[in-house]
Amino acid sequence: MAEVDHQIATWISNNILYIVLALGLIWFLKKNVANLRRRWFAYFMHLFTKEKDAKVEEMKKDLFASMKDVVSQDPVLRKQNSIRILEIGVGTGVNFSHYPDGSKLVVVDPNPHFKSYYNDNRKKFPNIETEEILVTTGEKMDMVPDNSIDVVVMTLVLCSVSGTEEIMKEILRVLVPGGKFYFLEHIREFDTEKHSIRQKIQEFLTGTGLWPFLFDGCCLNRDMLPAIEKAGFSKVNGERFYAPINSFFFQIIKPHLKGTAEK
Numbered sequence: 001m002a003e004v005d006h007q008i009a010t011w012i013s014n015n016i017l018y019i020v021l022a023l024g025l026i027w028f029l030k031k032n033v034a035n036l037r038r039r040w041f042a043y044f045m046h047l048f049t050k051e052k053d054a055k056v057e058e059m060k061k062d063l064f065a066s067m068k069d070v071v072s073q074d075p076v077l078r079k080q081n082s083i084r085i086l087e088i089g090v091g092t093g094v095n096f097s098h099y100p101d102g103s104k105l106v107v108v109d110p111n112p113h114f115k116s117y118y119n120d121n122r123k124k125f126p127n128i129e130t131e132e133i134l135v136t137t138g139e140k141m142d143m144v145p146d147n148s149i150d151v152v153v154m155t156l157v158l159c160s161v162s163g164t165e166e167i168m169k170e171i172l173r174v175l176v177p178g179g180k181f182y183f184l185e186h187i188r189e190f191d192t193e194k195h196s197i198r199q200k201i202q203e204f205l206t207g208t209g210l211w212p213f214l215f216d217g218c219c220l221n222r223d224m225l226p227a228i229e230k231a232g233f234s235k236v237n238g239e240r241f242y243a244p245i246n247s248f249f250f251q252i253i254k255p256h257l258k259g260t261a262e263k
């Protein structure tokens, strides 16, 4: 045994330089591959969201329609007929056209590579007041004060977060009493009798890690409604449905969940 230990120690001391170089290379690749993946994902989302799909926009219009009836609990904003919206995981900023004129928008996203796309896009909406992206996750929004937000919006985000429960707690913390949470997510197949093949493909692509690797941790096999229902909102209205997605490739994310919840 002592002989083996001695041989190992000798091998390590003879190769210490290579070991340090190999560890350095692994560290460098890990850091930069993650960065490259995030850069690629931001670019992909930019390409994917550049052209708006009329049917998807119609569905969002319907989902967000009640936002115009929200009255701010901030007396200053109320006087201005304005509301404060927090969008979590804003990406390139695809929901701006659905926000009431004069809305004040706070946004968070952990991927800094979205900044340039978001900044280009927000220039097209002078009717709403947007702020710089706060680079953080929905789980850690300490910079957003308690009871300060009238409306929280989150679209296509929970598929890739690790802390759904923490995000729900943060949403409840920042919303004013009676404040509204609007959500839209792609989910796992819910009609497994009719669409068992889609469900199997979703499990395969997620289980092998292929889809999460390509799309920034996105999982195809989640259903977030139970977590939203359990979070402690006073009212939850969630609906599972098939989104009007035509692209053959994205039939895999056709099962969706949409709704609102109230603090």
Ligand SMILES: C[S@@+](CC[C@H](N)C(=O)[O-])C[C@H]1O[C@@H](n2cnc3c(N)ncnc32)[C@H](O)[C@@H]1O
Pocket (backbone or CB within 6 Å): 045, 049, 088, 089, 090, 091, 092, 093, 094, 108, 109, 110, 111, 114, 136, 137, 138, 139, 154, 155, 156, 157, 160, 161, 162
């Ligand atoms: C599929 S994109 C959707 C972007 C945009 N909401 C939309 O509907 O097009 C997912 C977004 O969630 C962000 N994201 C990922 N993990 C997050 C987390 N833990 N908290 C907040 N946002 C997150 C990503 O950086 C990305 O912008």
